[in-house]
Amino acid sequence: MSDRPKVCVAIEPDLIAAATGEAERPAAERVQGHVAACRTCRDDFARYRAIDGAVGELRATPPPPGDAEAARERLIARLADLRTRVVSYGVFPSPLGPILLARSEHGVSLVEYLDAGGADGSRLFRTAGVETREDATGLEGLHRELLDFLAGRRTRLDWPLDLRFARSDFERAVLQATAAVPYGAVSSYTGIAVDVGKPSAVRAVAQALRHNPVPIVVPCHRIVGLHGDLVGYAGARLGLKERLLAVEGVPTDHARAGRITRHAMYHYDPNPDRQYCLPTCGDIGRRPLGQVKLFARRETAEATGLAPCLDCRPDLHTLQH
Amino acid sequence: MEATAFDGIVAAHHGEIFRYLRRIASYAAEADDLSQETFLRAYRAWEALAPDANVRAWLFAIATNVFRNHLRSERRRRTAHDTVRATRRELDTEGPEEEAMAGELRALTEAAIRRLPPRQRLAFTLRKLHGLEYDVIGQSLDCTAETARAHVFQALRKIRTTLDGHARPLAESTR
Numbered sequence: 001m002s003d004r005p006k007v008c009v010a011i012e013p014d015l016i017a018a019a020t021g022e023a024e025r026p027a028a029e030r031v032q033g034h035v036a037a038c039r040t041c042r043d044d045f046a047r048y049r050a051i052d053g054a055v056g057e058l059r060a061t062p063p064p065p066g067d068a069e070a071a072r073e074r075l076i077a078r079l080a081d082l083r084t085r086v087v088s089y090g091v092f093p094s095p096l097g098p099i100l101l102a103r104s105e106h107g108v109s110l111v112e113y114l115d116a117g118g119a120d121g122s123r124l125f126r127t128a129g130v131e132t133r134e135d136a137t138g139l140e141g142l143h144r145e146l147l148d149f150l151a152g153r154r155t156r157l158d159w160p161l162d163l164r165f166a167r168s169d170f171e172r173a174v175l176q177a178t179a180a181v182p183y184g185a186v187s188s189y190t191g192i193a194v195d196v197g198k199p200s201a202v203r204a205v206a207q208a209l210r211h212n213p214v215p216i217v218v219p220c221h222r223i224v225g226l227h228g229d230l231v232g233y234a235g236a237r238l239g240l241k242e243r244l245l246a247v248e249g250v251p252t253d254h255a256r257a258g259r260i261t262r263h264a265m266y267h268y269d270p271n272p273d274r275q276y277c278l279p280t281c282g283d284i285g286r287r288p289l290g291q292v293k294l295f296a297r298r299e300t301a302e303a304t305g306l307a308p309c310l311d312c313r314p315d316l317h318t319l320q321h
Numbered sequence: 322m323e324a325t326a327f328d329g330i331v332a333a334h335h336g337e338i339f340r341y342l343r344r345i346a347s348y349a350a351e352a353d354d355l356s357q358e359t360f361l362r363a364y365r366a367w368e369a370l371a372p373d374a375n376v377r378a379w380l381f382a383i384a385t386n387v388f389r390n391h392l393r394s395e396r397r398r399r400t401a402h403d404t405v406r407a408t409r410r411e412l413d414t415e416g417p418e419e420e421a422m423a424g425e426l427r428a429l430t431e432a433a434i435r436r437l438p439p440r441q442r443l444a445f446t447l448r449k450l451h452g453l454e455y456d457v458i459g460q461s462l463d464c465t466a467e468t469a470r471a472h473v474f475q476a477l478r479k480i481r482t483t484l485d486g487h488a489r490p491l492a493e494s495t496r
Contacts, residue, residue, distance in 0.1 A: 013474060016474055016477050016478070017474070020449075020477060047481055047484070047485075048477065048481065050426065051430060051477065051480055051481060051484065053426075054426045054427045054429075054430040055430060055449045055450070057427045058427060058430060058431055058434075058450060059449065059450045059452075061427070062340070063340050063343040063344045065349060066339070066343045066349030066352050066353065067349065067353075068335070068336055068339045068340070068343075070353070071335075071339055071352070071353040071356055071357065072331070072335045072336075072339070074353065074357060075331065075335065075356065075357045075360050075361075076328075076331065078357055078361060079327070079328075079331070079360070079361070079364060082361060082364060131365075133365070133368060135368060
């Protein structure tokens with residue numbers, strides 16, 4: 001128990017505040033008046049002033065040694081590593097159902113059709129070494145472009161891609177070859193196998209496309225079976241494949257349960273003159289799809305550097321869809 | 322791009338946050354780890370930060386939180402393991418007694434600050450060594466500005482009591 005006078009006990013908080021530069025003016029004046037009369041408090045005041053002076057020196061003095069610069073460099077390296085692992089994502093509505101879009105600092109890494117379970121089932125959350133961050137606002141621009149594409153207002157999605165969710169270099173090669181199939185054109189699994197230099201790996205190509213982490217952007221919907229069947233798409237979403245092809249003007253035959261209408265498309269069988277043909281030119285319409293590429297429009301064929309065949313003249317006898 | 326903006330935050334504030342952590346942590350290596358943890362957490366939360374937020378206050382709050390968590394886990398470890406060794410590790414600078422011998426008021430004050438209970442030490446360091454406002458300190462310590470102020474005053478009282486035990490330096494300096 002303190003035996004100090006009550007007035008000294010009462011003024012102590014203000015005294016400490018005044019001595020350490022924290023008191024408001026009236027309190028400081030009260031303290032001044034008191035210490036002028038009370039020797040004990042004057043001593044107290046002086047002691048707190050001394051402490052405040054020492055603290056001021058401490059504030060001006062660097063803390064105990066520690067290499068701040070080295071710590072900052074280590075931090076920057078860790079941040080760089082973290083950034084490469086961060087994938088931002090958002091879930092958006094689309095005419096094809098809810099879609100999850102995800103992007104890393106390198107590019108778009110996921111375009112995923114969601115089931116009723118929503119984003120929780122996304123492979124985004126099942127992949128080790130990925131730090132997810134929801135950022136629908138940041139990805140809204142991509143969503144708009146995607147909607148434009150699905151509405152046929154845009155024919156390209158020139159997004160930088162980050163194929164980290166592909167499972168192997170082979171899959172990445174398949175995705176890259178598929179990305180080269182132009183808008184409104186159709187190739188086959190066999191054709192892609194040939195393009196990646198593994199003509200017998202047709203099944204593996206189909207598997208790779210089944211796991212395509214960025215459908216629509218890497219247009220696996222443009223890849224069909226050897227007889228023009230739509231085969232698989234994103235699990236059991238054949239209807240979506242047909243709709244995507246329809247957006248691009250690729251005719252499909254409803255009567256034959258999901259098969260492209262080959263005879264309504266321009267054909268290209270690689271030849272030295274790089275000429276594309278009508279499906280009725282010679283036997284081109286019967287050749288295996290593995291060696292032929294199909295185009296819904298002449299413009300698309302010509303945009304890839306092909307010229308009309310001088311025999312069948314697809315430029316004069318345009319196909320009607 | 323946000324990454325660039327965050328680089329700016331690192332450039333502007335890492336030095337001060339590191340100094341703060343170096344002051345309250347026992348070791349340089351600890352301050353290094355804690356400052357990294359602070360900024361990695363900040364990076365993850367950066368998206369959600371309001372555009373007009375006080376970034377400096379926000380970083381101090383994260384650093385304080387990181388340090389307090391660290392303190393808690395250290396305490397658990399200490400209780401579970403070697404108490405004697407842990408006690409010896411409390412200060413990695415020269416012992417307070419040696420500093421007393423040197424008669425340095427500043428060193429004594431620093432040692433006294435290190436001996437304060439954690440909340441008082443943090444409040445005192447944030448206020449007196451880094452000049453933060455009491456409401457910001459309150460946010461860092463999950464208390465009101467008034468409580469933060471009370472912590473600082475309690476800290477000053479304790480420092481004074483500690484220094485009273487070393488009559489010479491304080492008496493000399495008040496002469």
